[in-house]
Amino acid sequence: MNVARIPIPNLQLLQKGPKMEHFSPKIVEAVETVKTSPSVQRAFDYVKDHLEETIRDQKELVLIEAPTGHEKAKAERYLSMLREAGLDDIYMDEHFNVIGKLHGTGNTGCSVLLEGHLDTVFSFGDVKGIETDAEGRIHCPGICDDTRAIAANLAVLRAFKAANLRPVHDIYFCGTVCEEGLGGMKGMAWTLDQLKDKTNLLATISIDGATAEIFYANATGMIDLEVTIEGPGGHAWTACERVSAIHTAGLAIAEIAKIVPPKDPKTTLTVSLIEGGQAIHAIAQKAVFKINARSNSQAALNEIEEQIYHAIRRGVEIEQKKEGGEGELSLSIEKTLDVPAGSQPDDAAIIQLAKLATQAVGRNYKFLPGGCTNTNMSIERGIPAVTLGRGGEEYGTHTLKEWFNPKGVYACEQKSILMLSVLAGLDGVIAPLDKA
Structure with a gap:
C-alpha cells in the first residue's frame, strides 16, 4: 500500500483556543477529519458507553499491588487483559x-506508542481495599497514579476493535x-530501546497526571x-580534637545552601534527608545526606551538579583543615x-x-511547562512525545x-483515540501525519 503523507506547512494564525493560537492548517484539517469520521465517533461512543467496564478493570488492577521494582503480578494480569x-x-x-x-x-515499518506505568509509590500492604463514597469517588492508594492510565489504554484498544478502526x-x-x-x-527507557530495532517509532503518548485538560x-x-x-x-570529651563526619556534613550543606539556581530555566535543589552518628556522647564516625536537583534544562542541571560537588568538597576541606x-x-x-532534561518547540506538531x-473532546487545554514523566525518555531520544492527564478529578495522589x-473521565480515552488516529492514520479515513 502506498501511504500518502500530510506535510506540515508554515504555521498560520487559524483559530481561537483558550487564547489566540497558531496552528498548522493541515493538523486542524486532520483533527476535523478524524473527529467527524463515523467510525471514530463509534469509538468515542464506545469508551463513554463502556466506562463502567473500564472502571471495573481499574478497580481490579489497583488491588494487585505493584511497588516499583515489583510489578510482575500486575504485569501478568494486564498482559492477559490486553x-x-x-x-x-x-x-x-x-x-x-x-x-x-x-x-x-500499511506495513510501513512505522509506529506510534500509547503507554501507562504499572508501578505505584506504595509498599506491599498499603492497599487495604476499595471504598466508594456517596459522591461516587473511588478511594484506594494507587487508584489514580497510574492504574487509571493502564485501564484507560485498555479501553482505547477495545474501542479500536469495536469500531473497526484500522x-x-x-x-x-x-x-x-x-x-x-x-x-x-527506566521501564520506558528499556521499552524504547527494545523497539528501536523493530520499528520506526514516530511518537509516544503517555497517560499520567491529573485532569482531561492538562498535558x-x-x-x-x-x-x-x-x-x-x-x-x-x-569520645566527645577525650577525643574532642578529632574531625566529625556530622560537622563535615553540616559544613557541606551550608556550602550547598549558598548556591543560587537559575530561575529561567527553572532549576531547584534541596538537601532532603540526613542521618548519622552513633551515640549522643560521641564524635560522629559517619554521616549520610541526600540531595535532589531538577531543571528544565540539561545544561543547567549539569552546571548545578558541578556546583554541588564543589560545595561538598569545600565542606570536607574546611573540617579537615580546622585547627x-x-x-x-x-x-x-553516589x-x-x-x-x-529536554524540550520540544512550542509549535511542535505533537x-x-x-x-x-x-478542544475536540470539549475541554480547554492547559499546557504545563516542564514535567518529569516517561515523556522524558522519548524526548531524550528525539521522539516526539506528550503526556496526557488521566481524565478525572483526583485527590491525594502518592498518599494513602x-x-x-x-x-x-472518558475524555482521556477519546483524546488518545483521536491523537493515535491522526498520528498513525486510519485506513479509508486519513493518511498518517507526515511528522509529529
Whole structure:
C-alpha cells in the first residue's frame, strides 16, 4: 500500500483556543477529519458507553499491588487483559514491561506508542481495599497514579476493535515498569530501546497526571545524590580534637545552601534527608545526606551538579583543615537517579495536536511547562512525545488518602483515540501525519 503523507506547512494564525493560537492548517484539517469520521465517533461512543467496564478493570488492577521494582503480578494480569481485548504480538520482557502491537494495514515499518506505568509509590500492604463514597469517588492508594492510565489504554484498544478502526501505521500498547521514585523511568527507557530495532517509532503518548485538560510535552531533568562522609570518631570529651563526619556534613550543606539556581530555566535543589552518628556522647564516625536537583534544562542541571560537588568538597576541606583537626575524612558521592532534561518547540506538531485534540473532546487545554514523566525518555531520544492527564478529578495522589472521581473521565480515552488516529492514520479515513 502506498501511504500518502500530510506535510506540515508554515504555521498560520487559524483559530481561537483558550487564547489566540497558531496552528498548522493541515493538523486542524486532520483533527476535523478524524473527529467527524463515523467510525471514530463509534469509538468515542464506545469508551463513554463502556466506562463502567473500564472502571471495573481499574478497580481490579489497583488491588494487585505493584511497588516499583515489583510489578510482575500486575504485569501478568494486564498482559492477559490486553490479549483478551485482541492485541497482537504481545509479550512481557525480562523487566516485566508489557508490550503489544495493533498491526497497521500499511506495513510501513512505522509506529506510534500509547503507554501507562504499572508501578505505584506504595509498599506491599498499603492497599487495604476499595471504598466508594456517596459522591461516587473511588478511594484506594494507587487508584489514580497510574492504574487509571493502564485501564484507560485498555479501553482505547477495545474501542479500536469495536469500531473497526484500522490504523495505517502500527500502534504499540505498553504497560511500563519503574516509573516512580528511584525507578527513574527506566521501564520506558528499556521499552524504547527494545523497539528501536523493530520499528520506526514516530511518537509516544503517555497517560499520567491529573485532569482531561492538562498535558506535558517537555522534560524536567532530575538527579538524586547520596553523600557519605566517614571519619575516625571518638569520645566527645577525650577525643574532642578529632574531625566529625556530622560537622563535615553540616559544613557541606551550608556550602550547598549558598548556591543560587537559575530561575529561567527553572532549576531547584534541596538537601532532603540526613542521618548519622552513633551515640549522643560521641564524635560522629559517619554521616549520610541526600540531595535532589531538577531543571528544565540539561545544561543547567549539569552546571548545578558541578556546583554541588564543589560545595561538598569545600565542606570536607574546611573540617579537615580546622585547627587541631585529627584524623582523616573520606567522602563518597553516589548518583542514585539520573533523569534527562529536554524540550520540544512550542509549535511542535505533537503539541499542536494535543491542544486541538483536547478542544475536540470539549475541554480547554492547559499546557504545563516542564514535567518529569516517561515523556522524558522519548524526548531524550528525539521522539516526539506528550503526556496526557488521566481524565478525572483526583485527590491525594502518592498518599494513602488517594481518590478518583470517574465522572466524565472518558475524555482521556477519546483524546488518545483521536491523537493515535491522526498520528498513525486510519485506513479509508486519513493518511498518517507526515511528522509529529
